[in-house]
Amino acid sequence: MHNDIQEVLYSQEVIQQKVQELGATISRDYEGRNPLVICVLKGAFIFMADLSKNIDIPIELDFMAVSSYGNSTRSSGEVRIVKDLDASVEGRDVLIVEDIIDSGLTLSYLIDVLERRNALSVNVVALFDKPGRRTVDLNADYTGFSIPDAFVVGYGLDYAERYRNLPYVGVLKPEVYTV
Ligand SMILES: O=P(O)(O)OC[C@H]1O[C@H](OP(=O)(O)OP(=O)(O)O)[C@H](O)[C@@H]1O
Numbered sequence: 001m002h003n004d005i006q007e008v009l010y011s012q013e014v015i016q017q018k019v020q021e022l023g024a025t026i027s028r029d030y031e032g033r034n035p036l037v038i039c040v041l042k043g044a045f046i047f048m049a050d051l052s053k054n055i056d057i058p059i060e061l062d063f064m065a066v067s068s069y070g071n072s073t074r075s076s077g078e079v080r081i082v083k084d085l086d087a088s089v090e091g092r093d094v095l096i097v098e099d100i101i102d103s104g105l106t107l108s109y110l111i112d113v114l115e116r117r118n119a120l121s122v123n124v125v126a127l128f129d130k131p132g133r134r135t136v137d138l139n140a141d142y143t144g145f146s147i148p149d150a151f152v153v154g155y156g157l158d159y160a161e162r163y164r165n166l167p168y169v170g171v172l173k174p175e176v177y178t179v
């Protein structure tokens with residue numbers, strides 16, 4: 001285990017099992033359609049890679065980068081599009097792939113943007129959800145784990161850009177945070 005990690009909350013095995021279940025459900029629900037699956041960078045890059053391998057219907061992939069946390073454990077409240085999609089979403093069934101929903105600000109902003117671009121449908125799959133932290137009303141269509149109010153890292157999730165490469169999800173030792 002990484003020296004900065006206090007506790008592992010979700011092991012690699014537990015995450016893989018959940019990702020397989022989510023992939024199977026999504027494959028069933030989108031049968032006969034050709035959804036545009038959008039990865040919200042950077043946090044969702046590992047989840048997107050694993051989830052897409054577990055979806056066994058035709059899909060297209062695109063990537064969008066948004067940022068609001070910077071080097072903090074709190075949202076700045078301002079969501080910035082750092083990289084936009086390559087293709088149009090007009091008339092497309094869109095599935096947004098997120099690593100985590102915390103305040104809900106990132107997703108409510110993204111859903112609004114994609115609906116205004118005339119997507120046919122906009123749904124969300126999030127691996128982790130902290131329902132207790134919402135500042136805006138938002139629910140994912142597919143959720144992996146509901147988690148308590150703790151700042152987590154690993155499996156794509158960062159603190160100040162670090163720890164994204166950990167294969168599990170855990171909490172940092174308090175002394176690691178520069179508050
Ligand atoms: O519900 P919210 O409070 O908006 O928080 C969730 C979002 O915050 C994180 O992204 P971040 O802005 O840290 O960018 P990153 O993915 O590049 O780390 C995370 O990856 C989600 O996209």
Ligand code: HPA
Nearest residue numbers: 102150151152153157158
């Ligand atoms: O708990 C978290 N960890 C990492 N990034 C995040 N962005 C929102 N919540 C989190």
Ligand SMILES: [Mg+2]
Nearest residue numbers: 043069070158
């Ligand atoms: Mg981040």
